Every structure is written in structure tokens, then in C-alpha cells.
Amino acid sequence: MSECIVEVNNLSFTYLHRKQQVLKNINLKIREGEFISVIGPLGAGKTTLLRSFNGVIPYHFPGRLEGDVIVTGTMNTRKNDILTLSRYIGMVLDNPSTQIFNLTVEDDVAFGPINLGLPFDEIEERTKYAIKALRLNGLEDKHPRELSGGQQQRVALAGILAMRPRLIVLDEPISMLDPIGKSEVLSSIKELNRKYNIACVIAESGSDLEEVIQLSTRSIIMKDGEIIFDGPPSDALATGYLEELGIGVPQIAELFKKISSRIGEKLRIPVTIQEAAEGIRKLINEGKIKLNAEKIETHKELFKEEIAASKYIEREPIVVAHNVWFQYPNGTVALKGVSLTIHKGELVAFIGQNGSGKSTLALTLSGALKPTNNDATIIVDGIDAVNTDTTKLITHINYVFQNPDMQLFSANVYEEIVFALKMQGLKPAEIKKRAEEVINMLGIKITKKQIIDLTKDMKTLVALASVLVLKPKVLIVDEPTSGLDRKSSITLMNIFKELRNRGYTIIFITHDMKLVYENADRVVVMNDGEILLDGTPRQVFSQVDILKSAYIKPPQITQLAYALEELEIPTTVYKVDEFLELFDFEARSSSGGIEEHKEEKNEEESGDE
Amino acid sequence: MPVMFEYAPRNTPIHRMNPLAKTIMLVCMFTLISLYWDLRYLAILALIAAIIYIVSKTPPKWMLLSIPFGAYRFIEASILGLTQGEEAFAVLGELAGKVLFQLGPYYIFGYQIGPLTLIYGGFHWALAYIFRIVIVMALTFTFIYSTSLNDLIKSLTCIKIPSQVIYILIVALKFVPEIWREFYLTSLAQSLRGWKLKTKNPVKLFKMAAPIVNPFTRRIISYVDRLSLTVQIRGFGATKVKYPWKIHFSVFDWAISILSVVGTAYALYLLFMFGMGTI
Numbered sequence: 001m002s003e004c005i006v007e008v009n010n011l012s013f014t015y016l017h018r019k020q021q022v023l024k025n026i027n028l029k030i031r032e033g034e035f036i037s038v039i040g041p042l043g044a045g046k047t048t049l050l051r052s053f054n055g056v057i058p059y060h061f062p063g064r065l066e067g068d069v070i071v072t073g074t075m076n077t078r079k080n081d082i083l084t085l086s087r088y089i090g091m092v093l094d095n096p097s098t099q100i101f102n103l104t105v106e107d108d109v110a111f112g113p114i115n116l117g118l119p120f121d122e123i124e125e126r127t128k129y130a131i132k133a134l135r136l137n138g139l140e141d142k143h144p145r146e147l148s149g150g151q152q153q154r155v156a157l158a159g160i161l162a163m164r165p166r167l168i169v170l171d172e173p174i175s176m177l178d179p180i181g182k183s184e185v186l187s188s189i190k191e192l193n194r195k196y197n198i199a200c201v202i203a204e205s206g207s208d209l210e211e212v213i214q215l216s217t218r219s220i221i222m223k224d225g226e227i228i229f230d231g232p233p234s235d236a237l238a239t240g241y242l243e244e245l246g247i248g249v250p251q252i253a254e255l256f257k258k259i260s261s262r263i264g265e266k267l268r269i270p271v272t273i274q275e276a277a278e279g280i281r282k283l284i285n286e287g288k289i290k291l292n293a294e295k296i297e298t299h300k301e302l303f304k305e306e307i308a309a310s311k312y313i314e315r316e317p318i319v320v321a322h323n324v325w326f327q328y329p330n331g332t333v334a335l336k337g338v339s340l341t342i343h344k345g346e347l348v349a350f351i352g353q354n355g356s357g358k359s360t361l362a363l364t365l366s367g368a369l370k371p372t373n374n375d376a377t378i379i380v381d382g383i384d385a386v387n388t389d390t391t392k393l394i395t396h397i398n399y400v401f402q403n404p405d406m407q408l409f410s411a412n413v414y415e416e417i418v419f420a421l422k423m424q425g426l427k428p429a430e431i432k433k434r435a436e437e438v439i440n441m442l443g444i445k446i447t448k449k450q451i452i453d454l455t456k457d458m459k460t461l462v463a464l465a466s467v468l469v470l471k472p473k474v475l476i477v478d479e480p481t482s483g484l485d486r487k488s489s490i491t492l493m494n495i496f497k498e499l500r501n502r503g504y505t506i507i508f509i510t511h512d513m514k515l516v517y518e519n520a521d522r523v524v525v526m527n528d529g530e531i532l533l534d535g536t537p538r539q540v541f542s543q544v545d546i547l548k549s550a551y552i553k554p555p556q557i558t559q560l561a562y563a564l565e566e567l568e569i570p571t572t573v574y575k576v577d578e579f580l581e582l583f584d585f586e587a588r589s590s591s592g593g594i595e596e597h598k599e600e601k602n603e604e605e606s607g608d609e
Numbered sequence: 610m611p612v613m614f615e616y617a618p619r620n621t622p623i624h625r626m627n628p629l630a631k632t633i634m635l636v637c638m639f640t641l642i643s644l645y646w647d648l649r650y651l652a653i654l655a656l657i658a659a660i661i662y663i664v665s666k667t668p669p670k671w672m673l674l675s676i677p678f679g680a681y682r683f684i685e686a687s688i689l690g691l692t693q694g695e696e697a698f699a700v701l702g703e704l705a706g707k708v709l710f711q712l713g714p715y716y717i718f719g720y721q722i723g724p725l726t727l728i729y730g731g732f733h734w735a736l737a738y739i740f741r742i743v744i745v746m747a748l749t750f751t752f753i754y755s756t757s758l759n760d761l762i763k764s765l766t767c768i769k770i771p772s773q774v775i776y777i778l779i780v781a782l783k784f785v786p787e788i789w790r791e792f793y794l795t796s797l798a799q800s801l802r803g804w805k806l807k808t809k810n811p812v813k814l815f816k817m818a819a820p821i822v823n824p825f826t827r828r829i830i831s832y833v834d835r836l837s838l839t840v841q842i843r844g845f846g847a848t849k850v851k852y853p854w855k856i857h858f859s860v861f862d863w864a865i866s867i868l869s870v871v872g873t874a875y876a877l878y879l880l881f882m883f884g885m886g887t888i
Binding site for chain 1: 759791795804831847
């Protein structure tokens, strides 16, 4: 058996000045070469657990620690500080830009070995080794600011790797990255684990579950500071805990669970698209499921109708932008002649890589940035946004920034919400009325709570409310689910849908494709300052090859259809139920299965109602 | 495209110089500038600065900044020049007292105001100020444009500056632009909620700045906390830091450094012994 790197015995922890235990009696062993995903919602204790491995808890974040964490069999984290443990356990945080502080890539990678007081030759050797392992060759002399998010996170990883740790703990390392960044970083982590046999523990709250679980050899599910599951990733998906916690499971897992229920046979839950494709082929070969040609034709017809409907639908435009160019003072051309019409009551998603122009376009539409070409026109709710002062536009179109900490400043929630109304010089009665309206609409119940005590999801909600009180007809929200777990993200999306139903037009910028295809009415794909694709989620996500060129992954179901090319499954499917509808299922062998199917069918019917 | 007042990697002789050699050259030049008042000598230094500026390909438009500074200092120096007596000038002698311009005297309610007299010495002194400003700015801009901060810091480590000081510098250099970006975005976020600084009253101004100051302060604290965690994770302070970087002086660097030091020493000798460069 491989060597145990970290052994956690009866670990409990309570942060200083807090009453609630964040970790409760945790027992865990991490062995060499393992890749462990620690899954749980916000507040489950994932980050605290990871911080306990290298002494960050209790040295950097003090509190009451019970039990022990033993590193490499000999070092108790109670007796060895972070600096000593840093030789064995590396840590990568979520935001790459705050982890790199040297002025070139090479110096940042060398920072750890220099601090270890190693001989110069060894520093050089380790730096080169880490740069090569993380595929950063050619970027050695670059300033971190010149790198993309994914490259920056790889630099952070290289800096840790150069210290030759036995275990790397990664706290949601891809949550702030764009799709290409996520893919770059995950493939690097995978390589470090497989090629260099470094154990990895990665915390995940749901947004990137399908990516992370593919790499894992073991999964741990946490709830309220406790480990409720510890075992193979496939079993973790099968348990039902993830649905219970509001995290949900990847589409292919959901698909196999439903197939399993319909055929009345327990199936292994796949974690990769390849496994899922093989599973489907096997089920077809065994005659348990069968593609129905008629249903495929029906689906194709429906798709044609959807395209036709979306093309000719006549809805009143609320934002009309024509030939918008924007160049930043440093010369970067962020928008290249963008023309776009947004209609009233649409829920639109802007997607694309970092630097593709999404935020610049959104800020330009909101009037916060003005186009740099003279012939650009932006009409918002009948107002010329190019030649109108931003402060006069805020009741027509407004923008909620990605990080709520950027705008929250008041003593409590209520004060924060009414700030914009006070700035408008409204009468107290009107302020009260509008604030209450928004508070009720968003279901905010803690109006007297101090801002500093709010959780991330509540801060996001308060930031949204503090802009929504202005009643802008168009609301642009920049990466609203960044840093939130799946459950909070879904809640927020439901709020957006509710706002849309009340007549608001919502534009949200995101890297979370699952949220896009589950919620958006329309998707605008940006690439290099231009609109690459614009249409319904089905229209956009069926363009698998074009999306690949922009490094955007379509939904897993679309990827599965693509992988099953020989079966001629249309790539326009992107929902699990749509995929299932294309198949016929064999008569079930167990009554349990039939009952389950009945339940499932009842659920579907009640959902339709 | 270079951003204003930021290093840009170019292949000029000045860019290729070691930052320490450049620092030595600049210190020598600044020493002479701070002591010379004679326009002829300052003109020679200005010529050298201009050559360095052109050779380094520093953007000429940066020098536009010297106009408001120069104008302000010229007015200030002219006012001070008015008060200079002939005896303040050692070399110009009687010429220093030559009146170029006189206002008054005026008599208001029996009180005499003036005369205000601008003498040749005072004018010369004011002009010298302009020269000094232009030369200092030209050399500073050249240094900024041609010196990688990273190289500069590495050079500082070679002269045994403590690692703690070095990392304070590094962190400051890394985070100052990011902090400015945060500040800009915070202001933008608040302006989209209708916030605007509408008063000149300092007390009200202080109160109205809360929407910017509070989130900004929180962000800075969060940055500092994150930074302190990150440096610990990466073993900063685990051992006494020995840097692998070594000082690399080319022949050109040596030549410029020696020339600067010897030239300055000789100029100082002439200045203090024979008054060359004073007025």
C-alpha cells in the first residue's frame, strides 16, 4: 500500500470568536498518488479541512482545534508551523492573481525554493523542472499581468511544484477561470498527479463538478462539517447526497440514473463522456435500450421549428447597439464593430473567454464606457446611451459588478439597499416603498444584519437588490454565480427568471455553461471582441466545432451525442430528458424499477402542470 | 503600446545597461544638477540628458508633463528671484544687480508698496530652475522607460538590501496597479448607483467618500490577508534567503559608471575649489 501523507484523526475545529464547529470529528487518510475531490456546498467545511493539512489552521486562522493532523507520519500540525509544513504540502487558492507577486514568471516559480534556502544550482534546476511540468516554457520573463487567468493559475501551481511537495491542496482552483483556463489548469493538475505521483486534494462546491470528478480517484462529500461519504467518484454520484445538498450531478450521471430507473437495473454511473458513450453502446448492444428513428425525426422537426420561431419572433427591442468599437487607453481593442439587439423580457447570457469583450460590451451598453468610434449608436429604452450621462441612464439600464464587495459599504442590509434611492433624492415614503418591494421580491429577510456578517450568496443578493431598487428596465449582472455553490447559483437564476417574468430584461455574464443552457433564453458567444454566435441555447450549443474554436464546452448531453456520432443522434439535444426521449426502453425486469419509473413519470407530469 | 510612465522592453543601449550602472549615472547627474546654477553648465547637462533620452527612445510626449511643472516653478522662482539681493550672487557680481523689470513703488494711504525689482541674477536663477526640472524629468523618465523593475530589484539584492525590504518593494510594485484598478471599478460601481462627489466641504466630502473608502479598505485588508497567507504557504521566512542572482556589469556599464563617478568628482572639485558652475 502506498505511503500515507496526511492522517486526520478525530479533527474538530471552531474558528476564534465563533460558536459553531466548522469541522466535526473528521477522520481521513490521504495516500501518495491519490486524487481526491472534496465536494460540498458553501459552509460545508471543505476549505477549513484543506487548511488544516498544512497548518494554516490553526496558525493563520486561529481557533479551537481538537484531534490531530499528522503529516508524513511524523509531523503533528500542532507542533509544526506553516513554514515547516510548506516543504511537504503545497496549497493553491482560488484567485490566481493574488498568489503571484513576483514580477516575472521565473522569479515567482523560484520564490519557494529561494525561501527554502536551497543551493543556487538546485533552485535553478527546480525552477526549470516546474516551468516545464506546467508547460510555461517561453513565458519565463513575462510579467504576471500579461498572462491569462489559466496561465496565472499554472504559474501558482509551478511555484508550489518547485517546492517539491508530497501533496497539493487546491481550494476551488478553477472557480474564477474561463473555460480555457479551467481546461488548462485541470490538465496540468492531472499531469502532476499521474506523471509525478503527487497526491492532490481539490475542493469543489458544484459549479465545476463534472470537470473535477473526471480526474478524481476518490471523492469525499461534506455536509455541515462532517464527511458523509468517502469512496469512488462513481459511487459518490450514485448516492443521491449531491442532489440532496443542492449540488446536483453532471448530466451524464443524471442520464444513467434515469436509464437505470427505466430499465430497472443498477448501472455504473459514468464520470467521463467516453465512459457514458461506451455505456450507451453497451446498453444498445444488449438490447436494453433502442434508438427510435421516428422520435429522432420528430426532434429534428422541433428544432427546425425553434429556429424558425426565434428568427421571426417579433418582440420589442429595448437595447439596440450598432457598430460599437472600444479601445482601452493601452491600445487593446476590446470591441470590434459589435452590433446587437436585445428584446424586452429576454434572459440573455454573454459567454466567452476572459478578454473576449463580454464585460466591455456590457459596460458599454450600460453607458459606463463610451464607444471609441464616432459612428457607434446604442439606444437603450429609446435613449441615446452614447451621448447621455451615465447617471441619467441608471434607471433605464444598470450593471451589477462581479464582486459584491466592490459596492457594499453601508452598516446594514437595509441601508445598502436604499442608498441608490437616497442618491436619487426620493422622498422617504417612496424610498421605503421601493425598498420593501425589492426586499420582498428577492426574499431578503435579514435587513438589519451587518454587511460584514453576510455570506457570499447573501452579499450577491444584496448587491443585486441595491441596484434593482432603481428599477432599471435592463439589468446586466457580471458573473453573478462566481464563488457561489450550485444551490445558491440555482436560487439566483430562479430570481432572474422571476424578474424576467415581471418584465425586466436580464443580461448575465458567466463561465458556467450549465447555468446557461438550463436558464438562458438566448446566448451570445463573444470571441476576440466580436460576436461569434447568437441564438437560443439549442442553436448555439449544437455548433460544437465553432464552440471548440472558442474553447467553450457544450453541455455533456450534446457532447455525448457528438461522441455517439455513428448512432446519428442529433447534436441539437442538450437536455437529459430530450436525450432519453430518443430511445425506447426494454420491459423492466424488477417491480422496483417500474415503481421508480412511475414516480419519475408522475414527477414529470406534475412538473408539466 | 507602452502605457504612460511604464517600462517598455526595447533594445537600446540604455535599456541594455545594468540598472545599477544607470543608477550610478543618474545619481552623479542629479548631484551636479543640484549644485550647478550656471546656465552654461546646466545646458551641457541638459544636452547629455537629451542624448540619453533620445537614445533610449523614451516617448517624447512624456516630456509634455514638464511644461506645467516648469511653468509653476518658473513663477515661483521668479517671485523668489525678486527678493534676491545682488550680494547673493558670488560670480555674477555687479551684473547680478542689473534691473530687468521694476514695478512701483506705489503709495497707498501713505504706505509705500514696492518697488518690486527683477534683477538679472534673479532671472538667471529662475531659468536655472527650469533647466533643473527639465533635466531631472528627462532622466527620470528615461530610467522608468528603460529599466525593468525586476532587474532593478535583483540589482538591489546584490548590494545586500534585506529580503524583507525587497519583498515590500516587489509587493508594492505588483499591487499598486491592481489597487488602482480596484479603486476605479469601485468608483464605477458606485456611480452606477447614482453616487457622485457633489461638495467641496471637506467634512461632507469625507462622509460622501464612504461608498468608495469602505469597500476599497475592505478589499485592501483582504488583499493583505491573502498575501500574508500566500507568502507563508511558500515558505517565506523559513530560512535566511540567499538570492541566486549575480551582478553582471558589461564593459559599457563599467565605462559609464567610472566616467560618471570620475567626471562628477572632477566637476565637484572645480565647483568647490574654483566656483565653476555657481552664479
